[in-house]
Amino acid sequence: MKIVSLTKNISLRRPLEMGNMEQLKTVKGVLADVQSRGDEAIAEYSEKWDGVKLEKLRVSQDEINNAKKHFDAVLLKDLTEAAANIRLFHEQQKRSSYEVDVNHGSFIGQRINPLDAVGLYVPGGSAAYPSSVLMNVIPAQVAGVKRIVIVSPPNNQGILPDAVLVAASILGIDEIYKIGGAQAIAALAYGTETIKPVDKITGPGNVFVALAKREVFGEVAIDMIAGPSEIAIIADETAYADEVAADLLSQAEHDPMACPILLTTSEFFASEVAQEVERQLRTLPREDIARASIENFGCIYIAESMSQIVEAVNQLAPEHLEIMTTEPHDVAVRIRHAGAIFIGRYSSEPIGDYFAGTNHVLPTNSTARFSSPLSVDDFIKKTSIIYYTKETWQQHVDKIARLARMEGLEAHARAVESRRWDKGVDQS
CATH class of the missing domain: 3.40.50.1980 (Nitrogenase molybdenum iron protein domain)
Structure with missing residues (x-):
């Protein structure tokens, strides 16, 4: 796994897989x-x-x-427990409709x-x-x-x-x-x-x-056009090289175009991880896939400071980000762009893939700068609700008509003004 010095401009270095x-x-x-x-x-x-x-x-x-009938009983229990964890997490994302009183009995809202x-x-x-x-x-x-x-x-x-x-x-x-x-x-x-x-x-x-x-x-x-998997790991000399290597390979085995990246301030630790990656690769059942990923898109970056690493990660906006440092929570709060953040030694990426409850459908190709994991929000739609009483309409009709005419839309102005004449039926 190649080791290079961290520069200001780094990327996931991978073309979008959108076919020919x-x-x-x-x-x-x-x-x-x-x-x-x-x-x-x-x-x-x-x-x-x-x-x-x-x-x-x-x-x-x-x-x-x-x-x-033929499914393993232990695996069934594991899947059922994982499902419960996933449901618990997503239950917190539920939204409610609302109405906001304006005045004179009028309201606006969202359904x-x-x-x-x-x-x-x-x-x-x-x-x-x-x-x-x-x-x-x-x-x-x-x-x-x-x-x-x-x-x-x-x-x-x-x-x-x-x-x-x-x-x-x-x-x-x-x-x-x-x-x-x-x-x-x-x-x-x-x-x-x-x-x-x-x-x-x-x-x-x-x-x-x-x-x-x-x-x-x-x-x-x-939902999204998902690209190959990617992981960035922030680690210092207090982390364990074999664990970091294992986590890098957990994503490398997905796809030859997967992108595993380590960012560290320790040159010695970088060398340790590179050796561990090679050692572990030899025993992986999906060695060919993982090796292609490591050789083509994997990289270990050595930085001068943790601030430089944080800046680089926010630029990368990786799908998965692990933080294994002395004070991982302090680093985590400085990360603005990542699909999912795994904090500390015992929060390995596969925990999020299978069991913790957070969603593993995550933005790739640096789209975490503006996209979010799959959530309950992806399966709802919102409808705006407007109810004006006659009194509220009277209070604002001239303002609305002026704004419409400012944009050159006379029919808009006439539509709101057409209620000026009492037609004998009040439908409010």
Whole structure:
């Protein structure tokens, strides 16, 4: 792992994974085809790309029951406890509607309503991500969304992982479809004979899924275009090199384009961590992926001071930030831009991924400068409420008309003034 001196301008040094023109052309074709031919198109793409001929798109209750029957009891308990932690955290995010009295019985306010239907994309195929189910479904449930749909690509036997089905079952979700890729995003956005459309699509996927989400935005809402994982660690000489190395590799194993960064003021500690990373790499099952990440995008920065590190991290705005220093809380309060902050030796990043309760769907590619983790807010909408009585209207009609005419909008002025003449019916 390379070691360099920290300069004023550092970045995540990684291009946005938004595909090429050929991939975009493919995605647009799939979206149009599914919109036109529905289930028939989905079945063809599933056979072509997933290698499976599906008789039914929807997961049956028997499949869910079978997954639960064969699932490890200890893991079921762990998933259930994690779900409870995630729900506890997101319950604190709930908003309430409100009204503010103006005068003469008039009021203005805001009404909070959940979205009617949302779709969650869960990556699949050769891997299982039950944590993605928990992290996306629970905030939607807390928000009050009534219809929550899961789509996920099956393996070549046409089966979804037991862990995904069990996680959905824990949360009471049974509308699950065995489809992936751009065709799944098309089905959620436009609907088919089998699948009703949704209002918002959340969840990560490959480049084709990301491109499809971007293309359907406007027809439906989306959460974000998530890039490969990234972690920045602030550590001083009081930290343990083996623990820091392990945490760097926890993100490097995600993706060859993952970006693991260490920032420290100790040259000796930097060298220790670099050696530990190499030692631990040799025993990782996903060594090839992690090594590509470390060699292409990993870096250890040596800074002159903690202030220089804090400034650099706020510039980076990393997805995950760990702080392992003598006074980690003092450093944490100086961080303005990070998707999630893990404070102290015992707050390793995977704790947030799986169990603590905070959401692991986080802004990447330095978008933490202006974006937030997935939350209950992503599954609600707000409606402004205005109620003026006759008395309040009379008090302000001239002011409003003047402001409208200042902008050259005569019809606006006339609309508010048209109530001047009593028509014999008071609808206030």
